[in-house]
Amino acid sequence: MTPRGIELAIMKLLEQRQPRTVCPSEVARRIDPEDWRELMPAVREAAGRLSKRGRLDVLQKGKKVQLSGARGPIRLKLAAGADAYRRTDFRLHPERYRVGRGEQGVLTAEPYKSELLPLWRFKTEADAKASAQALQAAFARYKKQGDFVGMDMARKFVQMGFTRARRYANHRSGRKYDESGAVAPRDADPEKARAAAVFYRLWQKLESDARYCAARAAWPPRPSASSAP
Numbered sequence: 001m002t003p004r005g006i007e008l009a010i011m012k013l014l015e016q017r018q019p020r021t022v023c024p025s026e027v028a029r030r031i032d033p034e035d036w037r038e039l040m041p042a043v044r045e046a047a048g049r050l051s052k053r054g055r056l057d058v059l060q061k062g063k064k065v066q067l068s069g070a071r072g073p074i075r076l077k078l079a080a081g082a083d084a085y086r087r088t089d090f091r092l093h094p095e096r097y098r099v100g101r102g103e104q105g106v107l108t109a110e111p112y113k114s115e116l117l118p119l120w121r122f123k124t125e126a127d128a129k130a131s132a133q134a135l136q137a138a139f140a141r142y143k144k145q146g147d148f149v150g151m152d153m154a155r156k157f158v159q160m161g162f163t164r165a166r167r168y169a170n171h172r173s174g175r176k177y178d179e180s181g182a183v184a185p186r187d188a189d190p191e192k193a194r195a196a197a198v199f200y201r202l203w204q205k206l207e208s209d210a211r212y213c214a215a216r217a218a219w220p221p222r223p224s225a226s227s228a229p
Contacts, residue, residue, distance in 0.1 A: 001031055006039075006046040008101050014056060014078045015108060021059060021075035047076055054079050086110075090149050095221055097149045103156045103163065112153035120157050122165040128195035131161060132202045139206055148215040155206045161199035169193035 001009070010027050024043045028036035031043075048067040050056045058067045059075040067074070090097045090109050098105060107113055119134040121127040135158050142150030169192035206212060 001039075001042075003042070003046060003049075006031065006042055007050055008104065010043070010046055010050060010076065011055065012104055014076060015105065018078055021077045023073070023075060027076075044074075047074075051079075091147075094147075094149045097152075097220070099152060099216065099219055103160045106153065106156040106160050109149065109153055112150055115150075116153055116157045120161060122161050122168075122192070122195045122199065124191055125194040125198060128161065128165065128198040132158065132198050135161075136202055136206075139209075143209070143211055148212075148219060151206075151209075151212050152216065155203070155212070158199055158203045158206060162196050162203050165192045165196035165199060169196050 006027070009031055010022075013022050013027055013030060024040060024047060025036065028039040028043050031039055044067065047056065047058060051058050051067055055078075057064050057077045057079050058070060059065065059077055060070055060072070065074070085096070085098075086108050088096050088109075089111065091111055097109060107117075116135065116138060119131055119138065121131040135154050139151055139154035139158075142148075142154060169189050170186055172187045172189045172192075
């Protein structure tokens with residue numbers, strides 16, 4: 001995995017665990033359950049870069065430390081600035097929105113999270129079809145309003161519908177890894193596989209929407225196009 005990919009893996013796990021901390025070994029296990037130990041130096045280096053950019057804090061015994069001087073076990077936590085991102089109203093300040101990679105940030109950008117999360121269901125194929133229809137309608141509404149952030153968030157929820165349903169399709173418990181960090185035995189769920197297929201088709205359709213693609217390519221907007229505070 002590339003250095004950038006490792007940074008994204010760290011931030012994704014931190015966002016999922018917020019406000020709890022994360023051990024670098026957990027990130028390495030997520031990336032490669034078998035050879036995770038070999039990834040530890042690269043994970044620590046990525047954590048150091050993110051710390052310097054103010055994205056995360058490095059902790060030892062609950063206290064913030066500099067990674068360069070840390071010896072022994074460390075924990076990682078989203079920096080205070082990351083909490084500020086969560087408190088932002090992105091309808092008022094769309095210029096602050098970060099597209100990220102994949103579905104990164106899907107549960108942090110308000111008020112879109114609160115608008116879209118109630119529409120998101122994937123328990124059965126029927127649930128997925130109803131959810132996909134509702135999310136597609138939301139995407140179309142945001143598109144009509146010229147609201148790229150809303151369009152992208154709707155796309156993220158559709159993508160998350162696919163990834164979550166696919167996870168349960170492979171593992172009924174929803175847990176890909178067991179307590180030791182090893183990949184859990186495959187336990188297929190055909191119903192979740194059908195739900196995943198519903199979301200996948202819509203995800204591909206939204207990703208290829210011409211207006212969405214043009215807006216995403218032009219993001220972030222120029223300062224002169226930013227919304228007034």
